[in-house]
Amino acid sequence: MSDDGNSVTPDGAEDGTVLQKPVDRRGALGMLAAGVAAGAAAASACRPLNAATPEERELRVLEWQEFTQKHYRRMTDAERAETIQRIERLAKIRHDEDVTIATTDAQPGVLFGYAFNISKCKGYRNCIEACINENNLDRASDTQYIRIFEMEDGGINLEEADATYQHEVPAEGHFYLGTQCFQCANPPCVPVCPVGATWQEPDGIVVIDYNWCVGCRACMAACPYWARRFNWAQAEVPLNEVNPNQHYLGNRARKKGVVEKCTFCIHRTRKGQLPACVAACPPGARVFGNLLDPDSEIRWVLANKHLFRLKEELATEPRYWYFSD
């Protein structure tokens, strides 16, 4: 838990004001945690002073350590490994889940882009289903990152679009437009965060450190696309439906009072896989790839199709384009 306050963070983040502050207080709290651990060990060795089981005592120590952990971007590799081990152990104790949490960094020379074909989308919502399962979204509040809007042919009016249609699709005379987090190149949600808990990764994905988020929801107010979701309660996922393939910045368990959002399935895409919504789309209306690779499908779409983005006048520069055949 030693910290010299001047260490260079793993991804070279040096711009955030919060990140530059010395973490003496946290360092001290961390020491305290170590003290609690030692104390608990000593207490259990001497006599059964409290009624808690060894597992409950371990849980309390881990929770205390979790509370005092550093910002993700300030962690050294060793601290990251320690943090991952702790979160995996916590998942086991709390929910009896065997999860694997990755900290895969962005691949060099990769910038993710996304294109959505409004001529091809049939409104099946298979993307939403896949997203819920892949990202361990809260079943109790029916959290969904993706919205599919049904609109009448001849114009785009999201104000009057219907995202709650429930009839056979595709409906006659209608088209469908899906929204999610657009991973803007100029994300309005990032600078408003008072604690630096959300930032943009080198591959363009805007992520959140759920352990650093204080739940003020300023980012939700700042996002012009309603892309972020708030956990009013601890996310509930049935044990047999938990996706154990997780990422620290992505689909790991979210606690009460933190904001979450689509991360282009960071745990999949950083390994070369497609986001779950792309893989699930029956008509192939979703195109995903590396914007820096001139041979990629996304670049072919950008070069050959008529494109538009939502609310372009806001200069958020979404890396999410809409196109038609």
Added chain:
Amino acid sequence: MWTRLVNGVVCLAVVGIASGCVDEQRPERETAALAADTGLTDIDLAVAAFNAQRQPGELPTVQAAPVDRWAGPGARPFEVAVRTSKQEAGHPRRFGSITLETALRIRPVSQYPCTSCHFGRTVVMTDDRIDDAHQNIQPVHPEETGALCSTCHSADNVERLALAQGEPVTLTESYRLCAQCHFQQAEAWAGGAHGKRLDGWQGRRVVMGCGDCHDPHSPAIQQRIPFRAPELERARTTHE
């Protein structure tokens, strides 16, 4: 502005790639001579050769052949996934609406081979049973376009398809047949804007064939019930 910049870069880059696009991995042609010696059909040998070189769990594919009018930036090398009845490489293949196993398949029709009734240009069966034999086919596409069976199927060998210029192709290359008329869709498909990519955004580029989503005899996508709607009551009432 940015899009235009990308446009220019893509065009420059793709010219270089397109020139390096080579037609390879066409096992049926290589094994044609072997077929004459052993008595096996060339399709049987193609299946054996195909399966021999495939890793367990690997998605079965064929190398996409160059097609006329794909001269644009879409003419990059890619592979087309072959339809299989079982789940392969994590792809359940339950997309689209068709269940016919005739589109883009490496295996010949085996349970009721076409040749049990069709022998060359001779039809063995009597006319009144034609409907029975083809009861699973809804000929919407031929009825709307005035096409005959022989417009797409080879008259000499009904297990093959026939391109407009007479070249017989196997069912694994059905996309070449479709591309003759639907060249705009084929170009978008080859480029990446139509159809569906499998196997990830990196590495091998594997796409689904035309027949994975479109029933060749009734290609329009049918309506169906979507996944459940989100609960947005609160948001809606606040707005009204």
